[in-house]
Structure formats: C-alpha cells, structure tokens
Amino acid sequence: MLQGGYLSVLEAKTRDEFRAEVVRFTQQLGFDTVSAVTVIDHTLGNTEFIAVDNCPSSYRDTFDDLSRARRDPVVQHCKRQSVPIVWDQNTYTAAGLGDLWESQARYGFRTGICMALHLPEGKHFMLGVDRDQALPRDSTELTRLVADLQLFAVHALDTAMRVLLPTQLQQESPKLTPRELECLQWTMEGKTAWEVGEILAISERTAVLHAQNAMHKLGCSTKHQAVLKALRLGLLR
Template sequence: MLPASYTSVLEAKTRDEFRGEVVRFAQNLGFETVTATAVVDQPGTSAEFFSVHNAPSAFIEFTDDREGAKIDPVMQHVKRHSVPIIWDQGTYTSKSLGPMWEQQAQFGYNTGICLALHLPDARHFVIGVDRAEGLPRQPFEVSRMVADLQLFAVYAQDTALRLLIPDVIEAERPRLTPRELETLRWTMEGKTAWEVGAILGISERTAVLHINNAMHKLDATNKHQAVLKALRLGLIR
C-alpha cells in the first residue's frame, strides 16, 4: 500500500474528502465496500455513531439496524477487543446466525476484516472492509491486508474524530488533564491522596488539588462519585 494513502487521509478537510480517502484505500486494498465509524459513549444513554461508507443504498437500512448490531458477531467482537477480526460465513453460522449472513451476502458482504481502536475520552474508531469474493488463500497475503488496515486506521482515526463528531457533543464532554485522570485511576485502586502523590512524584496537596479539579469538572460531590462518573464516561478504565 502506498504511504500516500496514509498521509492523505490526515489532510482531509471535509467529511466528503474523508469518505473519498477511506473508499479509495479500501478499494486499493481489494475490497468493494468500507465503513468507518467514530463512536462516542454517552453517559446514561446509548452510544452515538457517526459513519462514512459506500454501502449500496438497498443495504443502508440493514446497516442502520441497531438491534441487529447487538447480536452481530463482528460488531460484538470489535466492541470488546482491539484485535482485528477476519470474518466469513462461518463466523455467523458458528453463532447460529446463518440467516443474518445470508441477508448481507445478497449485497456483497460475504467476507471481510474489521477492527476497532479504543481511544481515551470514551471514543472509539471502527473500520471494516468487505467484499463478495473470498480472501486470498495465502496466509501472508491476508496478514498484509490486516497490517495495512491497522496502519491506515491509526492515521484515519484522528481525522474521523475531527470531522465526524458534531461540535455540540464535543462541547458537552468534560476535559480532564492527564494528571487529573491519573489521580482518578489511582483513587479507583483505593489509594489515598498521600499514596497517589508518592506514586506520581507530587505532593499530597497537589494530588488533592488534581482530585478536586476532577470532581469539579465531573460535577461530583466526592472523589468516589468522580471515579464512577469517569468510568461511565469511559475517561478511565
């Protein structure tokens, strides 16, 4: 894969430009269709999905089926793992979901590769490439495809978060500094402010200041509530 495919996606200025770069990359890789999605976990509600794709128009309604995504083995895999999944008919039949595969296969979704990058601040980037024909028989060829997709995802995720997520959602999320997040992580582990300070090489007073700032940004009444809110928002894991 030409290095230009990776760098050019970083330079996309609009959603349409980003979509064009994603589609071009997928087709150069040997896949007819592609979906790239920025996901934002929202506290107390369902996650928000913002996608670009070149799915056939007749297939769009099927891809927008949130209920189907809850049982789709590919979606469930990337939700929980960062390791790419190479999927085909067997992926679905092994879960007694053969009819689901048959429905999507009508539109050329017979096999593919999908992966997710799980990022800070409850952000995720998911990209999947699909095609009607089987993957190459040579393992090294498939490994090359996976590696190219993984590298492209690293470049594309920054552009996806920048161009696909509405500004209003960005504005609603608290922004904690790395130090504030670190103090919350150690607080979650049951460490006192003195212990957090010793671990991070700062004074107890400074550790308390970081915890208090985090509590204020998260609108929490105590440090334990701050930890719970940060976990729910995906700010810490």
C-alpha cells in the first residue's frame, strides 16, 4: 500500500493533486495531519515558504504564525539538521516551551515526526506528520515509521519543487554526460561506488565524482534523490 503512495506522489501534476497524495500517504501511515513545506532562501535574507497541509481551520492562524515557528524546537531542529526528529511533549518542555505544546495539543498536535531535506541554491523541503495518539513504544516499529516517511519525503521533494515553485525558480532539464548517466543507472541498480568503478573500469573516486556532478546538476543532495529525479525527467529508464 505504501509503495503505491511513493509512486503516486511522483506522478502528481498540480498543487491539489500533490496535497491529496501527501495527505493520503500520511493517513495510511497512521497520522492525522501533515505539512509539506518548500522553503526558498532569497537574497538579502528574505525567506519564502510555500506549503500544503491539512491543518484544522480552527488552528490556522496559529499554525501560520512565523514568529511561533521561530520558537518551535521542532522547526529549529529541521532548520539546522537533516536528521529526522521524533517529538512529543518532552521535546517542548525540555526547551522551556511547554506552553507551545499545550496550545497545539488541543488541536491534535501532540506528537509526530519531522524532517528536512536541504538542497543547493538555498532550497529546502520540510515534511512533518502529527497525531493525537502516542507513537509506538517498540523501537523497531518506530524506526520503520521514520524510514517510511524518509523515503516518501525523497519522492515528494521532487514533485514539490515542480508543482509548488514559481516557474522562474524551476530548474530546466540538466545536461548530464554519458558517464554521469551510467553512474546513476548503476546506482539505481543498487551498486556501490566501488562496484560502479569496477563495472565501468574507473576508480571508485572517479565514480563518486561523476555521481556528485550528476547530483549537483540535478539540484539534489543525495544520489538516491538524483536517481528519482533523473527517472522523472526521462534521463534514466
């Protein structure tokens, strides 16, 4: 069921379709609310936020308050790191911000998982899911939840950049060299950099360099994101 969600979000063509797929996956994962935010750092310190979510209308004004976001420990964690954060009431009380948790808990934001993907050229993508019930106590089950959300975020990132960003900020289809495409192709097949080097008769260092060049051209921060984007653009089959 979740596998279909990964593919469906890649195929979304409009903002509304993207939002529907994000909400659907979130609810399949066992969470009630979700926020998917594209962040663009412009020059002169200006930052633009473009979001889709299913926040309750009664909580909308508080949810959209940027001054609150600047205090929120979950948002601040994602601003600085790419490691997902699993949060609950203790996350806020430990930061001396129990009042923030109290204000959101009555609307169902009691615990959740949030993560950010940081891209070149001042672009970021943040995905957070929330619910009223406690998260699983079993560490294996919780780890699986986080992994599912991470994989979905990688898929959703490309669509978010395509359907949420203004046209002038969208990246044109890049020109990858044959060797860069070969490295991505073998990466898609699950090969390590060392194995790619052996297959292509080049050094592991050179294989890594080709993959990094492809990532940069595609505007991606990991080789797995680069593979997904290359597939969507028709550069790989």
